[in-house]
Amino acid sequence: MFSALKRPAVLRQDALASLVVFLVALPLCVGVAVASGVPAELGLITGIVGGLVVGALPGSTFQVSGPAAGLTVLVFEAVREFGLGMLGAVVLATGVLQLLLGALKFGRWFRAISVSVVHGMLAGIGLVLVFGQLYTMAGVKQPRSGLDKITGVPGLAADVVTHGPALTSFAVGAGTIAVLVVWKKLPARARLVPAPLVAVALATGVTALCGLGIANVEVRGLFDAVQPPGLNDLTSLGSVAALGTVLAFTLIASAESLFSAAAVDRMHDGPRTHYDKELLAQGVGNTVCGVLGALPMTAVIVRSAANVQAGARTSLSRLLHGAWLLLFAVLLPAAIGVIPLAALAGVLVHAGCKLVPVKEFGPLWREHRGELVILGATAVAIVTTSMFEGVVLGILLAVVKTAWETSKVQVDVRELTDGRLIATVAGNATFLRLPRILETLEALPQDRPIEIDLSGVRHLDHACRTALEGWASRHHGAGTEPVRMRHPEPEKASV
Known part of the structure; x- marks a missing residue:
């Protein structure tokens, strides 16, 4: 990594790539935190740790870590059940468990998880995320359960149509989504600026210029947001509910990170990912995030893809993106407070839609209908029950299906x-x-x-x-x- 400092051309390319990743990560870090029900600064802290700590560790050269939309629903449920003070303890335990699994060479075995279970997990998360953020777009408090979020949509639509402030807020979110969709169809030169940054900036500008009275992100300050877990929080980890949450965090964060690593490896011709080392790196990152009371981290495919596509040459690019996030959070914290919540909700609705693997449905229906059943059952179980129960059900169905097929x-x-x-x-x-x-x-x-x-x-x-x-x-x-x-x-x- 530091060999790039001796090569000006490589250093320049990594610096440019890091700026692109920073611009992609900034609105997502804030948006994921707000959607998770925690201060926006905690998302930035996780992004900073993902860059400065995990970015300096071996494992994957180009993969970028930070708060992920895939864990938003689980974090929201954990904060609602245990409180914000307990979040750091859960994330800390997750990091320690990942370190243990990495030391025991379990990294490669996470690749053995059924792809249908992972797709079902992402689809379930995406659906809950999309329907939940629709309420935030309208400035309305979202229902607690995933099923209530879906069944409450007709009532939400009626509120948007009949209530002026809700309609204004929803229009800002919908405009943000429209920019995200249209931006991909513009010429390549225009698309050098990341779509999430453009969409959020436009929404912020329109809201300020038109004097729209909609809610903005609340700012507390980076250091004020840090809440290390206390002794009572750590001792509360012994409960069955807390242990189940830790296991769910560990399974989903590790699987998402290692599946992302496999996808990123297909995007470049550079060094391949060492999965056990990458799991150790994720464990270190989550341990640090837990000590700081921040959000859990995973490797994020959107940022990682942006890093590769921007021409990163070494892992210095991901480390520098963490430095840019730190500078922004320290020098320009007030800039976060002018961002409309509806715009961030629109970004997450768009991200949630992309989590649903629609393109996989057709091939699975034609060739592997049993896998499609597993995908659907996992997604439905996550929406109707919880993340952990849905994933466990998916894994059990995958095992039963494999046992049935091999016991001919x-x-x-x-x-x-x-x-x-x-x-x-x-x-x-x-x-x-x-x-x-x-x-x-x-x-x-x-x-x-x-x-x-x-x-x-x-x-x-x-x-x-x-x-x-x-x-x-x-x-x-x-x-x-x-x-x-x-x-x-x-x-x-x-x-």
């Missing part, structure tokens, strides 16, 4: 010349396929000698073995010749 078994019955029937079982005989096996055997005549050939079975679990032995015992009890069993070779099957 074939049962054939043939008759020998002496009248003996041979039932041949081949494949993986597990409890999932037990009904089919027993249905075939129970349909065989009761007065005929039978042999069960298990030599073609690759895996025979305890449930199947017990069920087969029980069926054989019942068949012999009917007065027929004992059922013969040809068991699989030890090296072919295990019980």
Whole structure:
């Protein structure tokens, strides 16, 4: 990284890239914090730590970390349930757990999480984020549960249409979204300025010039916003609810960071990500954020992509972007206080829509409908229950689907010349396929000698073995010749 200081061309390119990333990160850091129900400065602190601390650590060269829209819903729920003072303790525990997982070389295993679960997780987060921020766009307090946010939309629409201040606020948010959508279609030279910065700046300017009476971001000051967790907060981590939140933070932050690393690696030809080191770096960053009482961090694909596309050459660019965030927060804190909340809500509605993987639906429906079911179930569970329960359900469904697909078994019955029937079982005989096996055997005549050939079975679990032995015992009890069993070779099957 610091070798770039000796090469003026590389240093200049990294400095320019860092400015682009800074301009992308600034409105997102503030917006994610406000949407999470915490002071705006806490989002900037997380962005600063993501640049200055994580940016200096090994792992990924071009990936940029900071507060992410993907954790907004979970942070909001945690702050509502435990209070703002407890947030630092939860984030601190998350960082320590990530450090432990990284030291134990678990980084590579996060890549084994089903892609459908991750897409479902992002879709659920995106839906809750979108519907929740619609209320903020209108200057109305949003309902508590994800389901209430959705069912309350007709009432929200009525308030916007009939209430002047709500309509004005909503129009500012909608205008922000329109700028974000249109900006991508402009010439490349215009798009050198990040769309979120342009959209928020225009909304701020219009609000100020027209004297619109809508709510702005509240400013407390960077150092006043720092709230290290107290001893009572740390001792409260022993509760089941707090531990569940820590696990959810760890799973989602780690998975999102490492999936982002895999995506960023496909964008450039430079050094590949070392996943265990990247998990350690994320752990260090979240530990520092926890000590400062700030938001949790993940690697953010939007900022990382902007870093690569801006031509970053080394990891110095991401470190410098953290320095720009620090300078802005220290020298120009009042600039945050003129930003309309509706504009930031519009940025997050746009970000939430992009979290829903609409492009994946068609291919999954045509080729992998089971994966689409997992994606949909995970998203619906997150919207109707909570983040942690939705992700756990998705993982369980993915495991069950894999177990079902790998436990394929074939049962054939043939008759020998002496009248003996041979039932041949081949494949993986597990409890999932037990009904089919027993249905075939129970349909065989009761007065005929039978042999069960298990030599073609690759895996025979305890449930199947017990069920087969029980069926054989019942068949012999009917007065027929004992059922013969040809068991699989030890090296072919295990019980």
